Amino acid sequence: xxxxxxxxxALNAFKRALRLFPNSPEINWRFANFAFRAHKTPEALxxxxxxxxxxxxxxxxxxxxxxxxxxxxxxxxxxxxxQASVFFDYLxxxxxxxxxxxxxxxxxxxxxxxLPFNLPQTFPYLDALxxxxxxxxxxxLDGGLDWRVVPVDGAVVSMDFEDAFEGSRALRIEFNGRxxxxxxHVFQYVTVQPNTRYxxxxxxxxxxxxxxxxxxxxxxxxFEMGKLFLSTENTVGTSGWSSQQFEFKTKADTRLxxxxxxxxxxxxxxxxIKGTVWIDRVSLAPLN
Numbered sequence: 001x002x003x004x005x006x007x008x009x010a011l012n013a014f015k016r017a018l019r020l021f022p023n024s025p026e027i028n029w030r031f032a033n034f035a036f037r038a039h040k041t042p043e044a045l046x047x048x049x050x051x052x053x054x055x056x057x058x059x060x061x062x063x064x065x066x067x068x069x070x071x072x073x074x075x076x077x078x079x080x081x082x083q084a085s086v087f088f089d090y091l092x093x094x095x096x097x098x099x100x101x102x103x104x105x106x107x108x109x110x111x112x113x114x115l116p117f118n119l120p121q122t123f124p125y126l127d128a129l130x131x132x133x134x135x136x137x138x139x140x141l142d143g144g145l146d147w148r149v150v151p152v153d154g155a156v157v158s159m160d161f162e163d164a165f166e167g168s169r170a171l172r173i174e175f176n177g178r179x180x181x182x183x184x185h186v187f188q189y190v191t192v193q194p195n196t197r198y199x200x201x202x203x204x205x206x207x208x209x210x211x212x213x214x215x216x217x218x219x220x221x222x223f224e225m226g227k228l229f230l231s232t233e234n235t236v237g238t239s240g241w242s243s244q245q246f247e248f249k250t251k252a253d254t255r256l257x258x259x260x261x262x263x264x265x266x267x268x269x270x271x272x273i274k275g276t277v278w279i280d281r282v283s284l285a286p287l288n
Contacts, residue, residue, distance in 0.1 A: 011038070025054040029062075036069040044069065045079040053081040059089045073102055077109050084110065084117035092124050101137075108138050111146065134202075134282035136169045147171075147188045154179035154273075157186055165203040165241045165280035173261065177210065177274025180265050187260035189222060190284055194252050200259075201245035202232070202282040209236045209275035213266040217244060219284070222256040231262070235277070247287065259284060 014031045021027050028047040035044035048062050066076050080086050087110045094103040107125060110117070122145075136159065140147045149157045156174045164170040173186065192198065202217045209215065214236035221228040228251060232244035250257075261279055265271065 023050060023054060025051045028054075032065065036065070041070050041072075041075070045075060049079045049081055052079075052086050053083070059086065060093060063090055063093045073105060077106065082113060082115060084115040084121065087115065088117065088121045088125075095124060105138070108141065108146075111141055111143075135167045135280060136164075136171050137167050145189055145191070147186065150185040152181065152183070152185045154181045155183060155185065160278060163205075163278060165205070165278075167280075170205075170278045170280040171261075172276060172278050173215070174276045175209075175263075175273045177272050179273070180211075180271040181263060181273055182265040183215070183263040183273075184218070184260045187258055190257045190259050192250050192255060192257055192284075193286070194250055194254055197247060197249045197287040198284055199245060199247045199287055200230070200284050201243055203241050203243050203280045204232075204235060205239065205241045205278040206235050207238050207276045209238070209273070209277065211266045211271050211273045212236065212268050213264050213271075213273070214275075215261060215263045215277040217279075217282070218258075218260050218262040219248070220258050220260075221251070221254055222258045227251050228254060228257070241278075241280075243281075257284075 011034075014027070014034060017024075017027050018031060028050040032044040032047040032051065035041070035047060045066065048066055051062055052059060063076075066079065070076065076090075080090060087106055091103050091106040091110070094100075094106060103125060136147075139159075140149060142148050154176055156176070158172050158174075160170045160172040161168060171186070173183075175181065175183075200217065200219055204215065204217070206214065212234075214234050216234055217232045219228070219230045228248070230246055230248050232246065235242075259282070261277070263273060266273070
């Protein structure tokens with residue numbers, strides 16, 4: 001019916017087949033192809049969900065059909081069965097296609113759903129994008145390998161939707177001028193490989209930062225700071241966006257780092273920090 005142009009007859013035939021065999025991967029696959037051609041995208045995605053849930057080895061074919069038929073990435077994410085293995089298959093599919101941003105959305109959705117998974121499943125993603133959620137285009141999850149924000153008197157952390165270095169968001173930290181803060185309350189854990197060279201970079205902008213000790217980026221070994229500790233330059237006063245970076249090599253037993261936005265306490269008499277700092281486009285990647 002379909003190839004003869006009898007769309008309604010084909011639709012009725014598929015519906016009868018699906019009533020008899022609702023969980024058949026083959027029938028749902030054929031119906032999904034038909035539904036996309038008939039511009040019935042929601043029905044097609046529902047059918048593909050059944051195909052994926054049926055443990056079919058052809059996940060790549062399913063993903064390719066879905067991304068070719070619709071640009072609604074959110075709808076595709078909702079189509080995925082609530083199985084971590086399927087999410088990682090789709091995440092790796094996006095990585096291989098060079099779509100790191102789309103892969104990040106898959107990762108964030110996986111964490112949002114709290115689906116259990118094994119750490120080795122994350123390695124391809126972590127290798128592709130060592131530092132996670134560097135442009136703040138999504139809400140902070142405050143856990144896992146995403147950014148964490150610890151509330152502290154004297155500073156307020158929020159998203160800025162109007163003055164990003166790139167994209168639509170930047171992270172903003174406002175100091176109220178009442179404390180000599182030893183600040184390190186915005187941070188994330190980053191998995192790395194031993195004996196490997198990495199490049200860190202991050203964009204920072206400041207306005208009205210007082211005292212001699214201002215904000216900067218810090219990278220250190222998560223378990224023993226003395227093994228590895230690096231920092232970008234101290235930033236005070238007012239300045240526009242600037243990119244800060246450094247390169248380093250991990251130690252033989254280094255596998256986990258802490259990346260933080262820091263402001264060490266000042267030893268001066270005039271030490272109560274006030275002003276605002278914005279950060280964006282934070283990246284930690286291996287050097288080839």
